Every structure is written in structure tokens, then in C-alpha cells.
Amino acid sequence: MNSEGDLSWLSPLAEDSQPLYLKIVEALATARSxxxxxxxxxxxPQRELAxxxxxxxxxxxxAFTEARRRNxxxxxxxxxTFITPGEPEEPILDLSMNIPPAPSGLSLPALIRSGIEGLLKRFSAxxxxxxxxxxxxxxxxAAGSYWLAAAGGRLPVERVALGSGAQALLAAVLLSQTREGDTILTDTLTYPGLIxxxxxxxxxxxxxxxxDDGMxxxxxxEAARRYRARVLYLNPTLHNPTTLTMPEGRRRDLARMAGRLGLVIVEDDPYSPLQTASPPAxxxxAPDRTFxxxxxxxCISPFLRTAFLAAPDAKSVERIAATI
Structure with missing residues (x-):
């Protein structure tokens, strides 16, 4: 059988919420099975399918890239392009990169375009x-202080830093607070970017x-004493990869324990704006020990690769700025 002219396996595609390219892959897998x-x-050819x-x-x-990855x-x-003779492989769920949902009722490209135009009116290119x-x-x-206000109130600009993405700022914090060979405490399941x-x-x-409430x-x-660690990494809201949001009581207990142990807290909080309400950050x-x-x-778009950092004091920001 040669299916090059037969596209019946593509119709109809599944009616569910998954992306269209995955629907094509699933139709291909079903037809094969x-x-x-x-x-x-x-x-x-791909153009004909399109x-x-x-x-x-x-x-x-x-879709073809994903189908090739699944053999x-x-x-x-x-x-x-040909159907392979081998057994298909189970897809691997990659949690290292998340993309926020499109904002409902808004045209994000139009907002970005108008924002850039407004910026160019106020500042020279x-x-x-x-x-x-x-x-x-x-x-x-100052814009960062405004954005962070929901997490800890309006902060002095001296305690706020701007970076080209959260990963860059996370690297800067860890480099400023630890040395090579140091141990960082985290959840048993943790963010792949931290690993x-x-x-x-x-x-x-x-x-x-x-x-069930988190760490x-x-x-x-026990872990802090065993590894003589000084830094604790937490992703308490919509935790990656479990999606758990840590309740307020557990957060308060961990904050008190971090204080007793003298731990620096690194709070990775990319998802709070996606929730209607979140427990206290x-x-x-623990404002005196939390980055x-x-x-x-x-929470808006990968196009806006901008991140903000709130530090315990201005000196910490200066040390971090030297590594950004």
C-alpha cells in the first residue's frame, strides 16, 4: 500500500484541547497501530498535508519532527518521508520549558507593538x-518594584534588580551566595533548570x-545539618514539576525553620500572576533572608524575556549585579 495520495487517516482529527501538531502525530500513530x-x-509532502x-x-x-522523535x-x-518498521517509542514529557497560555480577550502582539511604539516616543532608539x-x-x-509589590509590598529600588530572564538572575544569585562544591537544598523533585x-x-x-503540602x-x-548547606531553593507556587501550590501554614513553618538554621531562601516565583490568589510569598x-x-x-510571553529580583538589601543587589 502506498498512502502518498491517501489522506483519509488525517480526517477527522481528534476534538480535544491539545495542540494541532500533536493531533496530527496522534492521527499518524493511530493509523499506524x-x-x-x-x-x-x-x-x-508536508506542503500538501498543510x-x-x-x-x-x-x-x-x-508534527513531523515529533513523529520522527517517536520513531x-x-x-x-x-x-x-516513510513509515518506520520499528516499534514506536513512548513520548517523553519535557518539563524544562513552559509556555504561558495566551491572555483571554487580548491581542498580545498588538499590546507589544503599542508598548514598543510608546517606548520609542519617550526614549531615543x-x-x-x-x-x-x-x-x-x-x-x-521602579517598574520591577511595582511588579513585585504583590509578593512583598513596594520595595526600595535599591533592593530590586533587572535581568534578561529568570535563569540569568537565578545563576547570579547562586553564584553570589555559594561557592563551587557547596550544596543547595531543594525539593526531591525540582526544576530542571536548577539541575x-x-x-x-x-x-x-x-x-x-x-x-502532600510540600517540603x-x-x-x-535534617538535610541542612547533614550537608552543612546555607541556601534553600523553593518554587512554592505551581511548583515545577508537581504543580503543587504550598499552603500558607507550611510556608510559615519553613520560613521559621530557615531562620533557625540561618538559611538563605531563593524563592523562584514565575507563576503567581497566573493565579487569582496565592498564599503569602x-x-x-522572611524578607531579611529571601531572594x-x-x-x-x-506569565505573559516568552517574548518578554525580562525578570525581576528582590534582594534582602542593597549590598546583595550590588554583588549580584557584578555577575549579571
Whole structure:
């Protein structure tokens, strides 16, 4: 059987909320499993599939990339794309990159366009394209203080820093607060970006035990004493990868334990703006020992790769600015 001209396996696509490119992959996998598509069958060109479905070519390209990753298809230059003879592989869920949902009832591209136009009316393009101070200009830091107000009240701009993404600021905080070989305490399941950062900078990670409310204070104490750690990393709201939002009582207990142990708290908080209400941030519960990170990329758009940091004092910001 040669399916190059037969597109019946694509119609109808599943009616669910998953992205269109994944619907194409699932249709391909189903057709393969029931024998409608056989090993060696040649698929139509991607442009033809895009025309048939009435979608953009990039959607089909993305679908084929995913199908190839699952060993459903293979492509040979100059010959085309074929159904593979081997067994398909289970998809791997990658939690290292999250994309926020599109805002309801708004045109984000239009808002970004008008925002850029307004910015160019207030500032010259030459000034915007030049180098900027490490922690950000006073106006940028004031905007950061305004954004962070929901987590810990309006902060003096001297305690606020601006960065090109939360990962850059997280790296700066850890480099300023730890040395190579130090152990950072975290959840037993933790953010993949932190794991990669620790590996790249020669830091170690140790997980403190948890229950249904998140990290347990007694397990934190045990881990801190065992590893002689000085820094605690927390992602308390919509935790990656469990999606848990830690309740207020547990946050207060952990804040008290961190105080007893003399731990610095690094609070990674990219998702709070996505919730109608969140428990108090560690920034408000333990402001004298918390570095609080917030980003626009995870709650508005990856295009806005801008993040804000609230530090316990101005000297901490100065040390961090030297590494940004």
C-alpha cells in the first residue's frame, strides 16, 4: 500500500484541547497501530498535508519532527518521508520549558507593538540600544518594584534588580551566595533548570523530604545539618514539576525553620500572576533572608524575556549585579 495520495487517516482529527501538531502525530500513530499505514508507506509532502488541513506549514513540520522523535516516521533526503518498521517509542514529557497560555480577550502582539511604539516616543532608539547598568536603570527598577509589590509590598529600588530572564538572575544569585562544591537544598523533585545550573557551576543539590503540602520542615532541618548547606531553593507556587501550590501554614513553618538554621531562601516565583490568589510569598514572610525571582516570560510571553529580583538589601543587589 502506498498512502502518498491517501489522506483519509488525517480526517477527522481528534476534538480535544491539545495542540494541532500533536493531533496530527496522534492521527499518524493511530493509523499506524490499526494498519491503515504500513511500514514503508510514503507520506505526502508536508506542503500538501498543510494545504489539505488548511494549516500553516510550520504546524506540519513540527508534527513531523515529533513523529520522527517517536520513531513513527523517517525521512531520507531526495526520497521523502516513510513509515518506520520499528516499534514506536513512548513520548517523553519535557518539563524544562513552559509556555504561558495566551491572555483571554487580548491581542498580545498588538499590546507589544503599542508598548514598543510608546517606548520609542519617550526614549531615543540610540539610548535603548546602548549598554545599561547591571541591575537596571532607576526607571526599570521602579517598574520591577511595582511588579513585585504583590509578593512583598513596594520595595526600595535599591533592593530590586533587572535581568534578561529568570535563569540569568537565578545563576547570579547562586553564584553570589555559594561557592563551587557547596550544596543547595531543594525539593526531591525540582526544576530542571536548577539541575542544569548546578551541574554547569559545580554546585551540588540535596533534596529534603516532602508530603502532600510540600517540603517538610523537619526534613529540611535534617538535610541542612547533614550537608552543612546555607541556601534553600523553593518554587512554592505551581511548583515545577508537581504543580503543587504550598499552603500558607507550611510556608510559615519553613520560613521559621530557615531562620533557625540561618538559611538563605531563593524563592523562584514565575507563576503567581497566573493565579487569582496565592498564599503569602516567602519575600513577605522572611524578607531579611529571601531572594525572590519573578519573570514576565512565564506569565505573559516568552517574548518578554525580562525578570525581576528582590534582594534582602542593597549590598546583595550590588554583588549580584557584578555577575549579571
Amino acid at each position: 490499526i494498519g491503515r499505514l504500513q511500514p514503508g508507506d510514503r507520506l505526502p 494545504r489539505f488541513l488548511g494549516v500553516d506549514l510550520t504546524t506540519v513540520t513540527r 513513527l516516521i523517517d525521512a531520507t533526503a531526495g526520497r521523502g 540610540e539610548a535603548l540600544l546602548s549598554y545599561h547598568p547591571g541591575p537596571g536603570s532607576p526607571a526599570e527598577r 542544569a545550573l548546578a551541574q554547569a557551576t559545580g554546585r551540588k543539590l540535596a533534596g529534603a523530604g516532602r508530603d 517538610r520542615p523537619d526534613h529540611l532541618e 516567602f519575600l513577605s514572610l 525572590h525571582l519573578a519573570t514576565l516570560a512565564k
